[in-house]
Amino acid sequence: MNTPLKGHLKEQLKTLSEAVGVSGAEGEVRKLIIGTLKEQGFDPAIDSMGSVSVVRKGTGDGSRRVLVSAHMDEIGFMITEMGDDGLIHITDVGTHDDRFASTQRLLVGKEKAPGVFLWLPIHKSVGQNNLVKTEDMLIDVGAADKSSMTAKIGESVAYASRFTELSPVVMRGKAFDSRAACVVLIALLSGDPFPFDLHAVFTTQALIGGRGGAIAAYRTNPQAAFVLTGFAANDLPGNPDAIDFAPTIRLGAGPVIGALDGRVIANRLLIKHIRKVADAMGISYQFHASNGAQQPEGGAINLAQAGIPMLTIGVPIRYMGSPNTLLNLNDLQAMIDLLRESLNALTSENLEQSHD
Amino acid sequence: MDLKAHLRQLCDASGPSGYEAPVREVIAAAWQPWVDALEVGKLGSLIGLKSGSGTEPRPRIMLCAHMDEIGLMVRQIDQGFLKVSRLGGIDVRLLPGMNVWVQGQRMLPGVVGVPPSFALEAAAQNEYPTYNDLFIDLGLPADEVTALVSVGDVITLDAPAVDLQTDRMAGKALDDRACVAAVTACLDILQSRSHTWDVLAVASVQEEVGSWGAKTEAFRLAPDLAIALDVTFGSQPGMTGNTYTLGEGPVIGLGANLHPALYQALHEAADRLEMALHDEPFPAHTGTDAWPIQISRDGIPTALLQVPIRNMHSTVETVSMRDVERTGRLMAEFIAHLNADFLTTLTWDI
Numbered sequence: 001m002n003t004p005l006k007g008h009l010k011e012q013l014k015t016l017s018e019a020v021g022v023s024g025a026e027g028e029v030r031k032l033i034i035g036t037l038k039e040q041g042f043d044p045a046i047d048s049m050g051s052v053s054v055v056r057k058g059t060g061d062g063s064r065r066v067l068v069s070a071h072m073d074e075i076g077f078m079i080t081e082m083g084d085d086g087l088i089h090i091t092d093v094g095t096h097d098d099r100f101a102s103t104q105r106l107l108v109g110k111e112k113a114p115g116v117f118l119w120l121p122i123h124k125s126v127g128q129n130n131l132v133k134t135e136d137m138l139i140d141v142g143a144a145d146k147s148s149m150t151a152k153i154g155e156s157v158a159y160a161s162r163f164t165e166l167s168p169v170v171m172r173g174k175a176f177d178s179r180a181a182c183v184v185l186i187a188l189l190s191g192d193p194f195p196f197d198l199h200a201v202f203t204t205q206a207l208i209g210g211r212g213g214a215i216a217a218y219r220t221n222p223q224a225a226f227v228l229t230g231f232a233a234n235d236l237p238g239n240p241d242a243i244d245f246a247p248t249i250r251l252g253a254g255p256v257i258g259a260l261d262g263r264v265i266a267n268r269l270l271i272k273h274i275r276k277v278a279d280a281m282g283i284s285y286q287f288h289a290s291n292g293a294q295q296p297e298g299g300a301i302n303l304a305q306a307g308i309p310m311l312t313i314g315v316p317i318r319y320m321g322s323p324n325t326l327l328n329l330n331d332l333q334a335m336i337d338l339l340r341e342s343l344n345a346l347t348s349e350n351l352e353q354s355h356d
Numbered sequence: 357m358d359l360k361a362h363l364r365q366l367c368d369a370s371g372p373s374g375y376e377a378p379v380r381e382v383i384a385a386a387w388q389p390w391v392d393a394l395e396v397g398k399l400g401s402l403i404g405l406k407s408g409s410g411t412e413p414r415p416r417i418m419l420c421a422h423m424d425e426i427g428l429m430v431r432q433i434d435q436g437f438l439k440v441s442r443l444g445g446i447d448v449r450l451l452p453g454m455n456v457w458v459q460g461q462r463m464l465p466g467v468v469g470v471p472p473s474f475a476l477e478a479a480a481q482n483e484y485p486t487y488n489d490l491f492i493d494l495g496l497p498a499d500e501v502t503a504l505v506s507v508g509d510v511i512t513l514d515a516p517a518v519d520l521q522t523d524r525m526a527g528k529a530l531d532d533r534a535c536v537a538a539v540t541a542c543l544d545i546l547q548s549r550s551h552t553w554d555v556l557a558v559a560s561v562q563e564e565v566g567s568w569g570a571k572t573e574a575f576r577l578a579p580d581l582a583i584a585l586d587v588t589f590g591s592q593p594g595m596t597g598n599t600y601t602l603g604e605g606p607v608i609g610l611g612a613n614l615h616p617a618l619y620q621a622l623h624e625a626a627d628r629l630e631m632a633l634h635d636e637p638f639p640a641h642t643g644t645d646a647w648p649i650q651i652s653r654d655g656i657p658t659a660l661l662q663v664p665i666r667n668m669h670s671t672v673e674t675v676s677m678r679d680v681e682r683t684g685r686l687m688a689e690f691i692a693h694l695n696a697d698f699l700t701t702l703t704w705d706i
Contacts, residue, residue: 087593097473099484100453103670105518105526114518116526116672120594122447123668129449129483138593140666140674142520144603149521160518164455164465170495172455172467237437237491238471251495290474318493322453324467326495 006329009183012036013171013332014163016179020107022076022156023093023208026050029072029179033202036186047219049204051212056189056198064196064351066343067222067308068188069213070181071206071229071297074174075321077134077157079109086143087118090157091135094207097321098131104323105160108141109151114160115141159323169329170251176327177230178206180315184228187336194343196223196351203297210263210300217304223351224270225310226339227298230327231256231288232320249316252328254284255335258312262291263299267309273350274311277342283334286316309354313339357544359684360525360677362386363537367517367527370457372427372443373565375510376400379423379529383536383559390543391557397576401569402559406543410552410696417694418556418579418656419542419687420570420645421535422563422586425528426669428511430458436498437469437491440511444564449484450670455514456492460505465514469493515671523677524602530673532563534663534680535585541684542691549692563645570645574652580699581618582658583687584646588636590664590674598636600664603676605632606683609660613642613650617702618659625690631682636662657702661686 021029033052037044042054052072058064075094082088088108101117108115118138120128139157143149161174185200199220203212206229217225235250249256257274259266278285298312315335318326366386371379380402384394391404402423408414426444433439438458451468458464469492470485492511494501517527527533539557546555556577561569563586574582588607591599600607610619626633641647642660650658663683666674 085593099470099473102450102452103515103667103672104453105515105672114520114526116518116520116667116674118592119447119450119667119670119672120592121589121668121670122445122449124589124595124597131482131484140520140524140526140592140672142522142524142526142674144522166465166495167500172465172495232472232474234472234475236469236471236493237434238475238489319453319467319469320472324453324455326467326493328495 006333009332010171010329012183012186013179016182017163017173017175020112020158021072021074022158023073023205025156026072026204033072033182040189047215049212049215051201051203051216053199053201053216054189056193056200058194058196058198060196062197064348065199065220065222066196066346067199067201067217067220067225068185069201069203069216069225069227069297069301070185071178071203072182073204073207074158074178075207079151079153079155079157082146082149082153084146086145086149088139088141088151090139093156095321096134098134100322101134101137106139107158107160108139109155111150113141113150115139161323166326171327171329172324174323174325176317176325177314177320180230180327180332181228183332184336184339188339191340196346206297210296213297214300214304217301217308221305222308225301225308227295227301227310227312229295229297229312229314230317230320231258231314233316233318249286249288251316251318251326252330253286253316255331255338256286256288256314256316258295258298258314259287259289262294263296264302266311267354269353269356270309270311274342277345278338281338281341283338359537359541359681362540363525363534363680364517366533366536367529370512371423371425372510372512373424373562376424376561380559383423386540387543387557390547397573399569399572400561401573403573403577404557406546406555406557408551408553414552414554415580415699416554416556417691418558418577418582419539420558420560420582420584420649421539422532422569422645423536423559424561424564426564430505430507430509430511432507433502433505436496436501437493438505439491445669447669448487451490452485454671457512457514458492458494458505459510462504464494464504466492466494513671520674524674525677526672526674528671528673530665530675531587531668534587534665534675538585538663538680538683541681542687545685545688546691549688551692551694552696553691553694555691560645567645567648571648571652574649574656578653579656582649582656584644584649584658584660586644586660586662587665587668588662589668590666592666600634602664602666603678605634606679606686607634607636607662607664609636609638609642609662611638612640613638613646614660615657615702616704618657622659622690625693626686629685629689631686
């Protein structure tokens with residue numbers, strides 16, 4: 001296992017987590033990833049959707065291709081109107097949990113101007129307990145009127161979350177679902193080559209429908225795909241009578257294999273394969289199986305070309321959809337170790353036989 | 357002095373009601389060069405004495421701004437997660453997803469968690485969680501939490517101040533550190549202006565839970581006059597009642613809690629400075645330190661000066677530095693003009 005890597009993973013995760021890359025405006029993250037890939041000796045290509053891809057040549061003849069995708073985008077907002085009163089109107093990008101938005105700090109527009117949501121004082125809103133939708137919230141950047149504002153309609157707004165270590169292994173920050181996936185994919189690109197060509201794609205627009213992944217899968221037309229992401233952990237106190245109360249995904253209990261979501265049913269043989277490898281390595285893992293939550297990128301890749309056998313795998317994350325989520329670095333490391341070994345162990349038979 | 361840097365430092369310091377020591381240290385360090393003596397009252401309020409040039413016994417004016425902030429306290433520890441009680445009027449709706457510091461055996465960073473929304477009944481998905489639903493997540497194993505945290509440990513909101521455009525700042529405790537900064541500004545100006553009265557600058561404790569620091573210091577110090585300082589509602593969409601535009605000047609209270617002649621004298625000071633001073637009427641309780649100060653001992657003529665802020669009692673309270681600076685300047689002007697006979701002019705029916 002690569003335990004000494006952990007410090008490096010943490011630094012990389014911090015940099016990527018604090019960068020801004022709302023769906024459709026992933027530029028800052030793209031730039032960071034291209035820089036890292038070039039340092040690793042790759043010559044990254046950018047496709048028509050802004051996704052970044054490299055090919056890690058394998059030991060085979062190039063006829064076997066495996067796609068591994070990690071999305072770069074995060075949830076955020078888009079500016080829809082600049083008010084005469086100096087306040088900014090927004091609309092959601094991606095799916096938000098509005099419970100978490102109330103008084104967060106923000107980075108507004110291309111210049112990342114500091115801003116805050118306006119929040120009606122409790123003295124003036126006692127008893128108003130209905131969730132305020134983020135689309136109904138206004139942003140204050142301190143401007144007295146429209147003329148002094150630098151941001152423009154159509155530019156994005158992101159949460160201004162600082163990456164913080166809560167313990168040697170538990171990290172707090174934003175956009176971990178995408179940026180942890182990017183860290184894992186970058187790690188897979190170093191080390192010995194795989195028995196197939198690894199097509200690594202850092203995708204755009206995953207959170208608004210898996211659109212970057214869809215064309216990447218079409219273009220590479222792989223025999224199998226692994227989609228990297230994050231899964232909501234539910235190992236939290238709550239009402240025991242509530243739906244889905246019993247914890248199924250725990251922080252620190254290993255990577256999560258997505259068996260089912262609202263968009264895709266994972267390939268049975270790939271699940272079997274990765275379980276076998278994990279059991280042999282003694283790596284603990286968990287499953288996600290819910291019709292509700294969606295990992296749009298997995299669904300999009302699964303239905304590209306004539307259908308691509310795929311598997312979604314991710315790190316557990318507490319408070320998904322909020323600006324301050326928690327992630328355990330041990331899960332990240334285990335995901336790298338498990339994926340590297342599972343990819344290495346993929347045989348030609350695995351790649352030829354997509355169903356039983 | 358750099359008033360904005362001073363206020364940022366005040367705002368980021370920790371000091372929930374009853375646990376004001378860290379912010380008191382910051383204020384004491386800032387006031388120390390401007391005052392003749394510093395002392396700490398029995399409940400923890402900080403008092404800076406700046407002696408006047410008049411003959412003894414000199415009359416004394418108290419400037420009182422509270423230094424405590426709203427916070428939380430550990431109520432219960434449940435399998436490594438912390439349940440909380442309120443310290444002051446915190447708005448539960450802004451807590452989910454909030455970063456916090458738990459003052460345990462050491463400072464522990466954490467986040468306020470709630471169960472995932474998919475694990476809620478449909479009706480609860482459109483509402484904010486209650487105190488019983490939310491908990492603090494330190495990201496630590498349960499046994500470590502038990503070793504590091506006790507019921508009764510204090511929690512502050514981790515929300516460092518941010519500079520916005522123009523002269524505005526957003527932060528967690530501008531209520532009432534903006535007014536503490538105004539007092540600092542006043543002391544600074546009084547270095548170069550002679551004044552005959554003694555000035556008692558008070559950073560009071562436990563305002564958010566009932567103005568208890570102001571009550572005890574008004575009794576102990578027994579000043580001849582008092583100006584209480586607090587924040588009031590800045591203009592923002594959706595507000596009802598009186599609101600005041602940020603950056604357009606301080607606000608003075610009027611009503612039963614406040615002495616009319618003192619109100620008048622402060623308006624005259626504002627006129628001398630050609631400074632806009634807006635009125636806020638209060639039919640009874642002002643909800644500030646002015647309330648207990650007015651009836652301390654045999655009564656203390658009291659005024660209320662206020663700085664407008666947006667988003668009161670949140671972590672994004674927003675202030676215009678101009679209002680803070682002007683409030684300080686107004687008090688200095690008023691104090692510099694106080695003479696030995698002022699109290700005799702202070703009649704109720706003017």
